[in-house]
Amino acid sequence: MTGAGVILTLNGGSSSIKFALFAAQTPLVRVVSGAVEGIGSANPQLRVAGKPATAIAATSDHDSAGELVLVEAERQVAGCKLIAVGHRIVHGGPVFVRPQRIGPAMLAALRRLRPLDPEHLPVEVALVMAAMRRFPDIPQVACFDTAFHHTMPRVAKLLPIPLHYASEGVIRYGFHGLSYTYLLGEVERLDGAAAARGRIVMAHLGSGASLAAVYDGKPVDTSMGFTPASGVPMGTRCGDIDPGLAAYLARTETISTAAFDHMANFESGLLGLSETSADMRELLAREATDPRAADAVLSFCYAIKQRIGAFAATLGGIDSLIFSGGIGANTPAIRARVCDGLGFLGIVVDARRNADGAAIVSPDAGAVVVRVMPTDEEVVIARAARDLTDGVAEPSTATP
Structure with missing residues (x-):
């Protein structure tokens, strides 16, 4: 894979970090995917599609696993023009309701949102920062799982607890939004x-x-x-x-x-x-x-x-x-x-x-x-990253 513009997607989970590379064309073409799996277990593995799984040294934390993923991604990107890195962020809170470019203000806002999702957000922010260090001149784009649901009716969002908590962000958010975005798009494409x-x-x-x-x-x-x-x-x-x-x-x-x-x-x-x-x-x-x-x-x-x-x-x-x-x-x-x-x-x-x-x-x-219908969260991330770096997607009005 040489010469083509590519987009890297990163998807950090509780026990794995997935990555994929897409040729930046229309439609997007996935050229490679992989993951570090079993983070924190006795037998973590690096998997790259089409190749046997590789046992790796015990990886007890997401920081070291993220570095392994980024090293492998950098190896796969060699000879290509990397134009964007897209990240899955599980929780955008009440502020981030559409994909957008990542900058210092967003990172600070995501750190403030950590009490909403202490399992995922710290890992994801750390992975974003590692990717920014590895690819300092490449635009980074965040895609939020909660964003899909942000236009739900108020009655579906409210929790039946004292109302003042709603103004503090204690509402029903919903998750798996990147998956639902993909599935809804496929319904339109097919039917x-x-x-x-x-x-x-x-x-x-x-x-x-x-x-x-x-x-x-x-x-x-x-x-x-x-x-x-x-x-x-x-x-x-x-x-x-x-x-x-x-x-x-x-x-x-x-x-x-x-x-x-x-x-x-x-x-x-x-x-x-x-x-x-x-x-x-x-x-x-x-x-x-x-x-x-x-x-x-x-x-x-x-x-x-x-x-x-x-x-x-x-x-x-x-x-x-x-x-x-x-x-x-x-x-x-x-x-x-x-x-x-x-x-x-x-x-x-x-x-x-x-x-x-x-x-x-x-x-x-x-x-x-x-x-x-199999889902594909990574292609949703890659599309958003391509659109934002091309200036096609509407910019976010969020002001973290």
Whole structure:
């Protein structure tokens, strides 16, 4: 890969940092992707698409993992013109509601937002700063997961707690916005603008899981709220629970706020219910002989089915249901169980199409189009980085 202009995207997660390079053309072309996985584990690996995984020295923190990713990215970029670096930032708070160029004022604002997302923001800010040091003359662009949901109706944003907290930024934000941006764009590309303006429920189901309701191309509601721990049960996150549990466990087991937060984010969900695994594949393989695994799978599907029903009520019906994410796009059994019993909403799954992983798993005569659609957050980041560096995208009005 020589001579072409390229865009680098960086996506820092809790245990991995992903990167991808795109040729800066229309449409964008992904030329390489990879990741450092297993950060903090005994066996971290560097993966580059098309090559065997490489074991690396124990990487206990994101700083050293980020340096490994940037060294590999710099090696891949050699001979090319790097024109931008795009970053996924999970939380933009109430200020950052569209992609924008990164500068000192934004970095200072993101540091102030760290109490909103202490798990992701410090890691992401550190990765941005490392990329700025590595590529000091290259524009850096931030893309915010929360931005997709910022136009939700006020009723969907407000938390039913004392109203003054809303003015302090304690509202429902929603997450997985880059994924939902991609999926909505794909609906328009595949089915046309009218379909993209219809009543759509999107289910991004992976180790982190959420659903979003969209109408007329705009977000109406979403399952996650103030933090990514809310909504449906996930790999290790609890989803919605009674807030009185925190006080109860503090009284009976002297659990601190920090310990409760750790439990809710890292010891709950599929892992907590099964007591064995947060991996849906393992739980499905074990459910026939382990009732705990069966309970975990059942709870996951039950909560998603409930949320689809709630969004149908909000939207006044559903025209399209989209399954995405690692579980949603790759696990026919989960799609079938979630949709079972939703025929009264017009949601029906064709068993053969579903088992084959077809792009559309509903029957031809189905009232609701049920799609299976892999997501691509990195291409959304790359598009925003290309547009901003070309001066195409509307500049942000945020004033951090």
